[in-house]
Structures are given as structure tokens and as C-alpha cells.
Amino acid sequence: xxxxxxxxxxxxxxxEAHCPESQRQPILKxxxxxxxxxxxxxxxxxxxxxEAMADRGWTAPSWPKEYGGGGLSIEEAKVLQQExxxxxxxxxxYEIGIWMFGPALxxxxxxxxxxxxxxxIVKGEIRWAQGYSEPGAGSDLxxxxxxxxDMGDHFLVNGTKIWTTNAHKADWIFCLVRxxxxxPKQQGISxxxxxxxxxGVSVSPIELISGESEFCQTFFDNVKVPKENLVGELxxxxxxxxxxxxxxxxxxxxxxxxxxxxDFSLLELAQQYLSLNSEGTIEDGEIRSRIAQLLxxxxxxxxxxxxxxxxxxxxxxxxxxGMLLKHIGTKQLQRKxxxxxxxxxxxxxxxxxxxxxxxxxxxxxxxxxxxSHTIAGGTSEIQLNIIAKRALGMAS
Amino acid sequence: MIFNEEQxxxxxxxxxxxxxxxxxxxxxxxxxxxxxxxxxLELWQQLVELGIPAVALPEEYGxxxxxxxxxxxxxxxxxxxxxxxxxxxxxxxxxxxxxxxxTEEQKSRWLPALAxxxxxxxxxxxxxxxxxxxxxxxxxxxxxxxxxKTMVMDAQEAGLVLVIAKNASGALCVLALNSLEDVExxxxxLMDGRKFSDLHFRDLAGVEELGExxxxxxxxxxxxxxxxxxxxxMIGGAESLLERTVYHLNEREQFDVKLATFQALQxxxxxxxCQLELARSAVLSAFTRLDQGRNIAKAASQAKALANECYQHxxxxxxxxxxxxxxTDELDIGxxxxxxxxxxxxxxxxxxxxxxxxxxIGI
Numbered sequence: 051x052x053x054x055x056x057x058x059x060x061x062x063x064x065x066e067a068h069c070p071e072s073q074r075q076p077i078l079k080x081x082x083x084x085x086x087x088x089x090x091x092x093x094x095x096x097x098x099x100x101e102a103m104a105d106r107g108w109t110a111p112s113w114p115k116e117y118g119g120g121g122l123s124i125e126e127a128k129v130l131q132q133e134x135x136x137x138x139x140x141x142x143x144y145e146i147g148i149w150m151f152g153p154a155l156x157x158x159x160x161x162x163x164x165x166x167x168x169x170x171i172v173k174g175e176i177r178w179a180q181g182y183s184e185p186g187a188g189s190d191l192x193x194x195x196x197x198x199x200d201m202g203d204h205f206l207v208n209g210t211k212i213w214t215t216n217a218h219k220a221d222w223i224f225c226l227v228r229x230x231x232x233x234p235k236q237q238g239i240s241x242x243x244x245x246x247x248x249x250g251v252s253v254s255p256i257e258l259i260s261g262e263s264e265f266c267q268t269f270f271d272n273v274k275v276p277k278e279n280l281v282g283e284l285x286x287x288x289x290x291x292x293x294x295x296x297x298x299x300x301x302x303x304x305x306x307x308x309x310x311x312x313d314f315s316l317l318e319l320a321q322q323y324l325s326l327n328s329e330g331t332i333e334d335g336e337i338r339s340r341i342a343q344l345l346x347x348x349x350x351x352x353x354x355x356x357x358x359x360x361x362x363x364x365x366x367x368x369x370x371x372g373m374l375l376k377h378i379g380t381k382q383l384q385r386k387x388x389x390x391x392x393x394x395x396x397x398x399x400x401x402x403x404x405x406x407x408x409x410x411x412x413x414x415x416x417x418x419x420x421x422s423h424t425i426a427g428g429t430s431e432i433q434l435n436i437i438a439k440r441a442l443g444m445a446s
Numbered sequence: 447m448i449f450n451e452e453q454x455x456x457x458x459x460x461x462x463x464x465x466x467x468x469x470x471x472x473x474x475x476x477x478x479x480x481x482x483x484x485x486x487l488e489l490w491q492q493l494v495e496l497g498i499p500a501v502a503l504p505e506e507y508g509x510x511x512x513x514x515x516x517x518x519x520x521x522x523x524x525x526x527x528x529x530x531x532x533x534x535x536x537x538x539x540x541x542x543x544x545x546x547x548x549t550e551e552q553k554s555r556w557l558p559a560l561a562x563x564x565x566x567x568x569x570x571x572x573x574x575x576x577x578x579x580x581x582x583x584x585x586x587x588x589x590x591x592x593x594x595k596t597m598v599m600d601a602q603e604a605g606l607v608l609v610i611a612k613n614a615s616g617a618l619c620v621l622a623l624n625s626l627e628d629v630e631x632x633x634x635x636l637m638d639g640r641k642f643s644d645l646h647f648r649d650l651a652g653v654e655e656l657g658e659x660x661x662x663x664x665x666x667x668x669x670x671x672x673x674x675x676x677x678x679x680m681i682g683g684a685e686s687l688l689e690r691t692v693y694h695l696n697e698r699e700q701f702d703v704k705l706a707t708f709q710a711l712q713x714x715x716x717x718x719x720c721q722l723e724l725a726r727s728a729v730l731s732a733f734t735r736l737d738q739g740r741n742i743a744k745a746a747s748q749a750k751a752l753a754n755e756c757y758q759h760x761x762x763x764x765x766x767x768x769x770x771x772x773x774t775d776e777l778d779i780g781x782x783x784x785x786x787x788x789x790x791x792x793x794x795x796x797x798x799x800x801x802x803x804x805x806x807i808g809i
Contacts, residue, residue: 320809332809339797342804346728346748353727357447364448374720431713438712442692442719445706 058129065137068102070095074138079412085145086177087221096140100174103142110148110172113156117168124362146215147171147178151224154294158241158282167222167243179220179246181211181268182291189432191226192235192288196270198227198242205229205242205280207250207273213426217266218253220246224294230285241287243279244270260418261401296372298427314413316341316386316393323393337392344389348382370441377433380423387417447727447734449519452512456501457519461526463496468529470778476530477639484600484641485530494563499537503545507557513737514538514671518678518729525682528781530640532566534792535599538675539668540567543608546664547620547657556606567606570595570645571669577794579618579669584611584647586619591650597792601626601643602633608656609647610665618665620656638785670746673793674732677746677753680789681726684757687764687782688718694768711767718760725749725756744806751799757786 072095081092083100091097103109106120112127113119122130152171155164170176187194196209207227217223223244230238244251250273255263282290320341325333332338354371361367390413391398397410398417424430438444449457468489476482493499501516503509510516517538524531541560544553544567559565573582573595584593591611601607607623623629630646657664692715695706705711729752732745761783765772772779790796 317807317809330808331805338804338809339800341809342800342807343751345807346751346800346803347724349748350724350728350731350752353447353731354723357727357730360447366448370719371723374723377716378720378724434713434716435709437716437719438706442688442715443696444692444712444715445696445704 054125054129057126058133061130061133062136065133065139069099069137069139072096073099073140075140076138077140081140082144083142083174084177084216084219085143085147085171085174086219087175088219089174089177099140100142104173107172109143109145109174110152113152113168113172117156117164118172119168128359143174145171145174145177146180147176150180150294150297151178153297154290155281157293158290162278163243163281176221177216177219179214179217179223179266179268181214181217181223181225181244183213184210185212185267189429191291192239194226194228194239196225196227197231198229198240198275200229201274204277205275207242207244207270207275209270211268211270212256212265214253214266214268216264217246217268218255222246223268224281226287226291229287233285236288238285239287239291240284241281241290242275243281244273244275248273248275250274258419259421260415262415262419265422295428314390314409314416316390317345319390319413320393323395323397337389341389341393344382344385348386351378351382354378370437373433373437373441376427377424377430377437381430383420383423387413387420391417447730449515453516453519456512456516457523459496460498460520460523463492464523464527464529467492468524468527470528470781473528473530473639473781477635480635480641484603485532487603489529490531490566491563493531498533499541499563500561502537503541503557503561507545507553508561509557514675515730515733515737517675518733521675521678522682522685525679526686528638528683528778528785532568532600532603534672534675534679535568536560536566536604539569539672540604540606540608542671543569543620543665543668544656546668547661549657552622552656565605566600566603567608568598568600568604569608569610569668569672570598570601571610571793572597577791577798579610579666582610582612582618584609585613586611586621586655587614589651591621591647591653593647595645595647596642598643598645599640599792601631601645602641607645609645609653617660618662620661620665622654622656623650636788638788639781640785640788666743667741669793670742671736673746673750674729674736674742676789676793677725677729677749678733680753680757680786681722681729683782683785683789684722684725684753684760687760687779688715688722690779691715691718691760691764691767698769705767714763714767718763721756721759725752728752744803747794747799747803747806750794751796751803754790754796754799758790761786 072093081096083089083091083096091100107113107115107118108120108130111120111122111130112124115121148171152168155167182191184194184196196207196211198205198207211225214223223246225242225244226239227242228238229240232238250271252269253266255266257263258265320332324337327333358371394410394413398414400410439446472486472489476486497510498520500509501512501520502514505511521533524533541557544556556565556567560567571579573584584591584595591609593611595609607626609621609623611619611621613619626645628650632644633641635641692706695711696704698705728749732742732749735742735745764779765783768777768779771777
């Protein structure tokens with residue numbers, strides 16, 4: 051047996067022994083475990099499953115062992131992912147620190163910062179938020195104005211960040227701040243870590259078209275931040291941000307698997323809500339054809355990801371392919387949401403009516419919320435600019 | 447999902463050879479001679495010498511055993527330059543049909559000759575306006591073959607013609623003809639400059655049946671192999687068109703700037719690239735499954751449906767973005783446009799494959 055097959059057998063046995071039956075059911079939003087000082091476990095089973103995984107560092111399987119990660123190779127991490135999918139194990143931890151911030155800190159942080167922050171992310175002890183966009187700096191992120199002045203022994207931060215996801219529940223926030231107002235745009239920006247409990251930090255949630263308020267505006271009013279919270283060099287924060295953005299875009303392209311939302315299968319909803327003929331196929335040929343079309347394209351997207359995995363393994367990475375993921379994935383997700391609405395008909399329209407069952411209710415809220423996916427993390431228009439210029443080499 | 451070292455080398459060899467010996471102009475020469483051969487026989491001989499027909503066949507029949515993925519690598523390259531070859535008709539389809547359906551004796555009789563390039567073969571499948579193997583009416587009963595076939599590729603050049611028919615009990619079967627002497631034929635050129643034939647069988651006797659007993663699944667598998675082979679060629683064509691279009695936009699100036707600087711054009715090119723890489727991933731995935739010995743019915747339909755739409759869309763955009771020159775025959779763009787439409791119909795259009803995919807996933 052190859053090492054990888056031994057690892058697979060051991061992993062399978064371990065998961066079977068440690069993942070309680072209740073943690074192998076589709077997860078509801080209220081049952082998700084997010085990190086943080088104030089984290090709550092929805093059940094004893096959920097806590098046991100989370101702790102078993104966190105102890106092994108498998109909440110961050112491929113991070114180095116010295117910082118509490120799982121220390122797995124990319125092949126082993128994929129095996130773990132496959133085995134978890136096979137048993138339908140729930141993700142043990144939902145956390146921006148795992149998905150985006152951790153990888154960037156591992157790449158750019160100094161030793162003390164990694165020792166301080168990475169283990170707490172793995173163990174789900176600290177919940178992170180992201181402070182990038184500002185009311186005046188969206189797609190043109192580099193025009194951001196929140197400033198951090200050097201006061202000798204600390205930075206003094208003033209300004210505001212918007213679309214700070216779950217900032218009202220976060221313990222820490224990583225921010226892009228202007229440290230040199232006289233330098234050209236990207237060159238005067240630094241990457242700073244701020245404790246949300248600091249004096250002068252306040253948060254105000256923003257109500258969205260989905261009725262939820264997970265996006266916030268965060269205000270910084272004369273906030274004192276220790277010098278050691280600067281990640282990377284002063285005025286070189288843009289490099290860290292770019293590294294982090296790569297992880298965010300990869301993440302957003304696969305929102306279906308990583309989403310904090312409940313996921314619904316278009317195929318199953320179609321079979322449940324549409325009239326079928328005697329052979330079990332959808333009677334209405336027009337909608338059947340559009341569903342098949344989207345499912346073919348979504349399968350191709352999985353195949354694209356698989357291709358990239360094998361390229362990575364063979365060290366033959368085609369960098370251009372990574373630039374496509376966010377745009378393709380988010381566009382497909384929205385097309386799926388639209389088709390689901392169409393399949394449900396007027397069952398998808400209720401907002402507060404008591405007639406709506408839970409599934410119909412969530413599907414509709416997801417549809418509204420997922421409009422954010424083609425905007426957040428770099429709009430689709432920005433993605434297309436990047437593809438045209440960097441992947442295709444079109445003149446600018 | 448990706449080419450291994452051998453397959454990548456094969457791809458590089460094929461690209462270098464085709465760039466040197468098979469410019470798109472070759473197709474114009476074939477087109478100028480409607481009665482002439484369907485493909486450049488001399489060029490084919492050179493490809494034979496490179497071992498291309500043997501790539502996917504197992505070593506026991508004189509093949510190289512590189513797997514179908516190796517063939518996909520070559521087909522992408524022929525697609526890029528619109529090179530006419532019997533790779534789809536003979537190497538992908540006829541050889542697979544013999545390998546999957548034929549008796550041991552038939553396999554040893556024909557496969558080594560196909561691998562060495564001594565023999566090329568073709569398969570008569572399509573009837574009527576749209577490809578659909580389920581509605582085949584050509585009949586094989588009481589030792590006689592009757593019916594009509596259309597869109598038969600490379601028939602005049604083939605030393606062996608296989609015909610897919612239905613037997614007395616309505617099951618698919620395959621007949622082998624060593625010659626078309628007693629068969630009524632009409633040969634014609636389509637808009638892509640390639641030659642096709644219609645064949646009419648009227649109680650034709652003396653034909654040999656391929657294999658023994660019910661062969662439906664194997665026949666469908668062979669057709670699926672041809673389907674993804676053609677899809678691989680189509681991806682090559684679409685890729686070349688996108689490159690040509692981006693090159694043109696980077697060269698051509700209007701309003702004192704390169705056309706490529708206009709965002710309206712940038713975004714359309716970026717969308718084309720997304721579509722191309724999705725379709726390519728589906729095609730590569732189908733070939734991977736095939737070489738792993740897995741069923742490819744669903745994968746083939748997914749790959750062909752996406753390749754059809756991709757090539758059609760990119761060829762339309764390429765014409766538009768080349769402006770007035772795009773609708774002249776002088777530019778090669780129009781040749782790709784026309785080829786894409788012929789490819790759409792061969793082995794099933796997007797509509798056919800979308801429905802077949804829907805059935806496979808149970809809706």
C-alpha cells in the first residue's frame with residue numbers, strides 16, 4: 051500500500067471513530083461553528099467533533115504543524131477532504147482566519163506574529179474580520195483613506211471601513227491603512243492588525259436586501275495600535291493584500307462548498323417541485339434543457355478545478371486558470387439561484403408569510419444574499435479586466 | 447486531466463510538424479479541388495510515419511499504448527490549423543469500433559493495419575437531418591443490408607467501410623464492407639471544404655458482420671469516443687481563433703489607440719476564454735475517464751455540448767471583432783466559422799447532447 055493509501059485508510063478509520071452521527075447531516079446555518087472569544091457550540095456532539103478536529107490541526111489541514119496546523123501535504127489534504135465528503139462530515143470550523151487571513155499571515159507575518167495568531171485561528175479562539183473597502187474606495191481599493199499615523203510607540207488609526215463581514219461578532223480585524231499620504235496610491239498602504247476591543251472602535255451593521263445584516267461598517271476614532279501589529283514592511287501592505295485576495299477569490303469561486311449558507315441541489319429541487327413524466331424525467335422540456343445546461347457547466351467548473359489540482363501536483367501550473375475561478379464560480383451560483391426561484395414558482399416569493407416552509411424561505415434569502423458574490427472580493431468587471439490583461443495579454 | 451510527459455512531447459511534436467507542414471492554406475487547396483481527395487494523402491503519410499495512428503491502440507495490435515489522451519493532444523493541434531485528416535473517422539471511430547465490437551480474428555486482421563497506417567477505415571452512422579443513433583433505420587436482415595447513410599467522412603479514401611445498422615430484432619449491429627464498388631454513392635463538399643458521402647445500400651449481400659451477438663453498448667461507446675475526439679479538435683480550433691482575435695485587437699488601431707484597450711472588447715474576450723477553458727476541462731475529463739476504462743456516455747455528451755457552444759460562440763465573436771476583414775474569404779477566420787458549424791452536426795448538436803446528458807443525470 052502506498053503512503054497515501056495508508057493515510058487514506060487511517061483517516062477514514064479516524065473520521066468514522068470521531069465524527070458523531072449527528073455531525074454527518076447537512077448543516078443548518080445556526081449550527082455552524084465560528085471561531086471567537088464568544089463562540090457557542092450548538093450541541094455537545096458539535097463541540098466534540100470540533101475539538102477532535104482542532105486537536106489534530108485539521109481545521110487547517112495543510113498549515114505547518116509548528117503553528118498548530120495539520121502539517122498535511124496537498125495530496126493528503128485532498129484525501130482528507132475526499133474522506134470527509136464521503137462520510138458527509140460537517141466542516142468543523144467556519145472562519146475567515148482559516149480561509150483567507152491565515153495563509154497570508156503565514157506568507158508575510160514575522161515569527162512572533164505567526165506564533166501569536168495562527169494557533170488561535172486553528173483552535174477557533176479568535177474570530178477575524180476583514181477591513182479593506184471604504185465608502186469611497188470600492189473597486190478602486192487603492193484610493194483608501196483610513197490613515198495610521200506613526201506616533202513613535204504606536205500607530206493612531208482614524209477612518210472607516212465598509213462591508214466588514216461579521217465585524218460585530220469579530221475579535222480582531224486585519225486592515226489596509228494609509229501610512230504615507232504623499233506616496234502614489236498603492237505604495238503608501240500598510241497591513242495592520244487591530245484588536246476590536248481597542249478603545250475607539252465601533253461597529254454598525256448594514257441591513258441587506260436579504261434581510262440580514264452580516265455586512266457592517268466599522269469606525270476607527272483615534273484608535274491606538276501597537277507597532278508590532280504591522281504585517282510585512284511599512285508601506286508594503288499592498289503585497290500582503292494581493293496574497294490574501296488570491297485566497298478570497300478562490301474561496302468565493304467555491305462558495306457552494308464553503309458557504310456559510312445552506313446549500314440546495316438544483317437537481318433535487320427540480321425533481322421535487324417540477325412535474326415529472328412516467329420515466330421520471332422533467333415534463334417541461336424547456337426548463338429541463340436549461341437545468342441540464344447549467345449542470346453541465348457547473349460540472350465543467352469542477353473539472354477545471356480538478357485540472358488545476360493535477361497541474362499543481364505535476365508542478366505545471368497554468369497561472370491564467372486561477373484568474374478565471376471567481377468570475378465563473380459566482381456567475382454560475384447566481385444562475386443556479388435564479389433557476390431555483392423559477393423552479394419553485396410562487397413558493398419562492400414569500401418573505402415573512404407563515405406558509406413558506408424553511409427550505410423555501412432560505413432559498414429566497416440565499417438568492418438575494420448571493421447577489422453580493424459578484425461584487426465582493428473584486429467585482430466580476432474587475433475580474434474580467436484581470437483576465438483580459440493578464441491572462442490574454444490585451445493592451446491597456 | 448493533464449497531459450503526461452509522453453503526451454506533452456507528442457503534442458509538441460505534432461505542433462512543430464503541423465506549423466511547418468500544414469498551414470491553413472492546405473485546406474484552401476483541398477477546397478479548390480471538389481473532386482480531389484478529402485485530405486492531403488502525402489501529409490497523412492508523414493503523420494503515419496510519426497506514428498500518430500498507432501498512438502491510442504494497445505501494443506498487442508501494433509499500437510503505442512499512449513492512451514486516448516495522447517490522441518487528444520494531437521487532435522487539438524490538427525484543430526488549431528484546420529488540418530484535414532482521417533484521425534476522427536479512422537483512428538478514433540473505426541479502430542475503436544473494431545476493438546470494442548470485433549471478434550479476435552477481426553481485430554488481428556484490421557487493427558495492426560490501421561495502426562501502421564496501411565489501412566484507413568470509416569464508419570457510416572448518420573441518417574436524416576440530425577445525428578441520432580437511436581433512430582437508425584438501415585437494416586441488416588437475412589444476410590442483406592438496406593438503407594441510406596449520410597455525412598460519411600473520408601469514404602472514398604477508406605479501404606474499409608463500417609456501417610452501423612439495426613438487425614432483425616432492432617439491436618444495433620455493425621457491418622464491414624471492403625469495397626464500395628456495389629454501393630450507390632454521392633460525394634459532396636460541405637461549407638468547411640471537407641468531403642463527405644451519402645451511401646445507399648439496396649439489399650446488399652456479401653457483407654461481413656462485426657463481432658457476434660448484441661453489441662449495443664460497445665457501439666455507443668465507440669461513437670462516444672469519436673464524439674470526444676471531434677470535441678478535442680474543436681477546442682483546438684476555438685483556441686486558435688481566440689489567439690488570432692486577441693492578436694488582431696492588439697495590432698489594429700482606431701481612434702489612435704489599439705482596439706484591445708477597449709473594455710467592451712476586453713470583457714468579451716475574457717468571457718470567451720472562460721468558456722474555452724470550461725469546455726476544454728470537460729473534454730480532458732472525458733478522455734481521462736476513457737483511459738481509466740470508465741463509462742463516458744455522460745462525459746461525452748457534456749464535452750460535445752460545451753465544445754459545440756464554445757466553438758460556435760468564439761467563431762461568431764472572432765468574425766465580428768475582425769470587422770470588415772472578418773467577412774472576407776482572404777482571412778482564415780471564415781474557414782474556422784464554417785468548420786465549427788459542420789462539427790456541430792457531426793456526432794450530435796448541442797440540443798441532442800444536452801438532452802442525452804439530462805437523461806444520464808436522471809432528469
